[in-house]
Amino acid sequence: MSTTESPQITTDTTDTTDTTKPAADRAAKGTQETLEDYTLRFAPRSYRRWTPMVVATTALGGIAYMADFSIGAGIGLAHGTGNALVAIAVAAVVIFLTGFPLAYYGARYNLDLDLITRGSGFGYFGSVVTSVIFASFTFIFFALEGAIMAQGLKLGLGLPLWLGYAVSTLMVIPLVIYGMKALSTLQVWTTPIWLLLMVGPLVYLIANDPGTVDRFLAYPGTTGDGAVNTASVMLGAGVCLSLIAQIGEQIDYLRFMPPKTEANKRAWWTAVVMAGPGWVVLGALKQAIGVFLAVYIIAEVGPAAAPEPIQQFRSAFDAMMPSWLVVPLAVALVVISQIKINVTNAYSGSLAWTNSFTRITRHYPGRMVFVLVNLAFALILMEADMFSFLGSILGFYSNCAIAWVVTVATDIGINKYLLKLSPLQPEFRRGMLHAVNPVGVVAFTAASGLSIAMYFHLLGDTLQPYSPVAAAVIAFVLTPLMAVVTKGRYYLRRTDDGIAEPLLDTDGNPSAVTLDCHVCGQSYERPDVTACVTHAAVVCSLCLSTDKVGDHVLPAAV
Structure with a gap:
């Protein structure tokens, strides 16, 4: 009382x-x-005037990003097609299962992932660290996508990379200023064009030369004989699992879902599943396509350039149309894809930074300040040539992201619904929550800390590939254990x-x-x-x- x-x-x-x-x-x-x-x-309901399908299309529009092609290609070239496909599938299953409860809560209660995290085991100030992790996700991937766009601008227009980095950063600012209204229009109108440019070349290659599929499936990789083995699968899955925090960007759109009613419940659930955890289905397909295209072009461009999406699609277009159309279409695909995702990265990053800053300082400087901060971080990473050490960055980052998302998903699925120790309705308001809830904070800290130690070989070389598994398992076990130990006293x-x-x-x-x-x-x-x-x-x-x-x-x- x-x-x-x-x-x-x-x-x-x-x-x-x-x-x-x-x-x-x-x-x-x-x-x-x-x-x-x-x-x-x-x-609020008064603002949420979009239909479920418009919200879903807007949310899925950001999944146009090209990094999946590069991530899949990198795994496939290193470990072989078999290991890459299994790794992609393992990561996709984990991402789907953990993303479902988060997407449901975001759509049902109209909150972003930071607000959900506060009431799902972390507390009012405890979730500041996860907000920073999510913000870092947005600028890391903004930098990655911006680097891919710069490669396209260099190929098509001859722009030097440093200038391409600046152009890819500055061009999103006008769109991000206007929030959901502008982003929904952009994503709805550009998605059909993007799908046509991406799917068309792939269908043509397979139909025109079925042997490409056999060569793709038989590719052994550079680090082994191509046989599927656990270590290679786990290393590949760890890179793919760095994308687990993408659910936060999906929820930034899903929070604008209309109320669920008897009249719209089928469309509502379809939109939530498709645009929530379902994003990973499209993501996994793009990663597999990335392996396919990299194997297709490796003899032509070499292993260093094969993971670059601009090179993959340039070669694919070259096989099906006149040479004068090849580069313009490849550049158009890359630019459309990168704009679609980077407006989302910039928008979501600004929300995360603003959430953290306002809680710590009790001062609201305006979201646009953090749009610029986020873009500045991304530009620095691009100028530092992060594309060349992409796998190392994503492998390290995935440990923190996995620990966070699994902790929150476990709190919702087990602590709220099974153990009933966590309040069913998410709470986010100051004064209603404790500053720090040890349930989520301890589980997250232990899971991320131990998995990072494994990743950097501090617990031996044998365990290193299993760091993402450790992050997920430790978070999954400790979250309900801490709730039982504390008897749920620190939620409210x-x-x-x-x-x-x-x-x-x-x-x-x-x-x-x-x-x-x-x-x-x-x-x-x-x-x-x-x-x-x-x-x-x-x-x-x-x-x-x-x-x-x-x-x-x-x-x-x-």
Whole structure:
């Protein structure tokens, strides 16, 4: 029970105490942009006007990225086709299973992955580290995709790589500024063109020369005899599993799903599965195609250039059309693909950085600041030629990403639904959560720490290939174990937010009832507000986040 009774709901915004006015000033800067992007908060029903299929198409539009071709090619050339295909399949199964509960929670409760993580074992401040991990995912992959675009611009227009890096970085800024509205239009209109340019050459090659399939399946790789072995599969799967954090970018779109009702439940579930965990089906297919194309062109361009998507598709187009069309079409495919994914990388990265910064400093500087920060990090990586050591970066990063995603997925699937030690409805608001929840923090720290030690051979050479397996297994085991040990005491600081109006409607969707925040004067839907005991009023989650003196934060329950 709460230590205080629920205050009377009020829409009065005339409070002028010294503690409220500065908080209003700090929140005002974020109000207009937050109403556009909902950077730090629940996405309200009034904004979520898209159909399930439009949301799904927008989310899947980002999966156009070309890095999958390069990742698959790198694994296949090193370990052989057999090991590569098994590694890709293993990683895809893990990514699908862990992504499903996260995608469901994002779509059902209209929260991004950071907000879900807070209430799924990490706590209000405990999830800051995972936000930084996700932000790093976005700029690492922005750099990778930008490098691929620069290779295309060099081949097609003769631009030097350093200039191509700058062009690929700067061109996404105008699109990212306008958030979901601009991104949904971009993804819907460019996806058919992208599919035609990607699938057409592949179908032609197989139909025109069926022997390419046999050569592809027989390719042995450079590090062995081509026989499938566990170590090679695990090394390859570890690289593929670096993409496990992609579910965070999918959820950045899925949080805008409309409410699930009897009338739309089939379309709703189809969209959630397709655009949530289902992204990995397309991703795995592209990785396998990357192996196929690399084997097809390796004799022509050599092993160093074979993993480059621009070279793969240049050769594929060259086999089916006049030479004067080859380079323009290959460049068009690469540019369209990279724009589609890098607007998502820049957008999602800005959300993650803003979430972390606002919680730590209790100051909201505006999302665009972190769009520029994220792009600056990516540009530095590109200029440092990260493409040449891609496998090492992704292999290391995957350990942290796996530990985080498996911890959150396990908390949802086991701690919430089976053990019932974690609250079923995700909580994200300041004052309702403990600062740190040892359940997720301990599981994540142990899983990522031990797997990284294995990756760097600190536990011996034999165990090194199994670091991603260790990250997943340790997180999966420790998350419910810590919940049992702590008896679930550290999930909620209090269970009553001081407002009598229910959080959910009769269909189980977040309530659309609006209440006025007495600090910033804006109206917000029920899940985004709590009571403010100090002023006997209501306060929104962003004003809570920027409250430097804690005047509006509810006291802990006894």
